[in-house]
Amino acid sequence: MAALYRAAPRDGVAWITGASTGIGRSLALELVAEGYTVAATSRDEERLATLVQETAGMPGRVLSFPCDVTDDDAMVKTVAAIENEAGPIALSVFNAGTYFPTRGERLDVLNITKTFEINLYGVMYGLVPVVERMRERGRGHVVFVGSASCYFGWPSAGAYSASKAALNNLAEALKHDFDKMNIRVQVVNPGFVDTPLTERNNFAMPALMPVGDASRRLAKAIRFGGFETSFPLRFTLVLKLLKILPFSLRYWFVHWVTGWERRPLANGRRRRC
Template sequence: MTLYRADPNHGVAWVTGGSSGIGRSLARDLASQGYAVAVTALDDDPIDTLIVETAQMPGKVVSFPCDVTDEPRMARTVAAIENGLGPIVLAIFNAGNYISTPGESLVVKDFRRSFEVNYFGIINGLVPVVEHMRVRARGHVVLVGSVTAYFGWPTTAAYGGTKAAINILAESLKYDFDKMNIRVQVINPGFVDTPLTEKNMLPMPGLMPVGRATRRMVRGIKSGGFEVTFPYRTSWPLKILGMLPRPLCRWVIGLTTSWKARPLHYERKPPNK
């Protein structure tokens, strides 16, 4: 049996984290492909201008605001999309944040917040939407990860940890999702020029404009395999680097980032309660 792949004629695409960056550009690209796109963002991140921008496209964008960390409300959002717009055939879990975690200034709440948004923000939507897909015996789920999942980078203990967890989540679920005719993909983009990467302290080789990145993502969703990663000139060297013995991997990263030469930037913070 050929595993299901979403089609705009079958139903709705749902994109979380759709107010800016990758999510916003993805929603625009999907609307241009003819999808009715349900976009979820925070209540104070309206997508009114996105709706206007896509008004003349073959598809349409409809706002379903929600905080992805709110489990009950995410379940209600899935129900609202299904009841008001149509069956969700493509769910793209893109919402995320980046909090730098330098080793000299660790704060528990930074780790907790990273996992609440980046990881449990997926789980809170994945569980209810997959139940609908299971009943229909078809569906397509996309989890947005990162090349930082391949190995540890300086200052990414929280962010990279969430992205590694997302990759393991996708790999683990694939065994049973395949049997339910639910395609699961993980997208591990390289560095994309978004408000999120502006917070990054590290060198970002192969930094891509967001529009080019999301066009690659849409192509990968339509025709790619389990993992979609790009640009190859960045992602594949990093993937290979992640396969090397860890001391050698750390040496290369230390050399390319000149991390040992960087002074500590200690910011005194109150103890965690």
């Protein structure tokens, strides 16, 4: 049986969503250093322009394709524009995501729906058109950036954890058919990474990683990894063990490691996203 396709710089473009900050931006730098032409997508045109300037003279190059991932039609047009202007998309890294604290004492429907709109539907709006083109070419490589929070729920991360769990389940389900089409699908589940998103957390974050370390491990997973990659292992292996233990032990651990037991309830007033 032939080996499942894995993208390389010579094969075409690497498309990264959420490329203006955090892991996405850092990964763009990693892939450009490998020689990729990177199509960078974000709503922030100014930061994308800065990324283009910063990578000038490197082995690869960055091209800016601003887009809102929650706009279905715009994502279809972005895929077409990338392939028309830069060449076939060999690698798609769906990294765009957001985190809104979801507290039980002040639940807000918009908080939850907006999270899913970006973290899950924002993936689907790009995945559908790009996979259609990959299927026609007979090969492709797709990466979902999930989160270690997908294994079970964390305080104030109900919407975020649920959206990343859905993304993991989606990837696992799609793999059955993608393998037949010679399209590699991977899901990468980082732990806590020092990015603008985690700056919103007001609790202890065990094993917090610098963003450069996270993007290097993500780039390595693209080159060599299997279906799922999680890091840092000293943290994610504990989470995977806890996932199979009784809920009461898992609940105690999360309260202990985050200090949540000592946190008072908020005032109950809802804050709109």
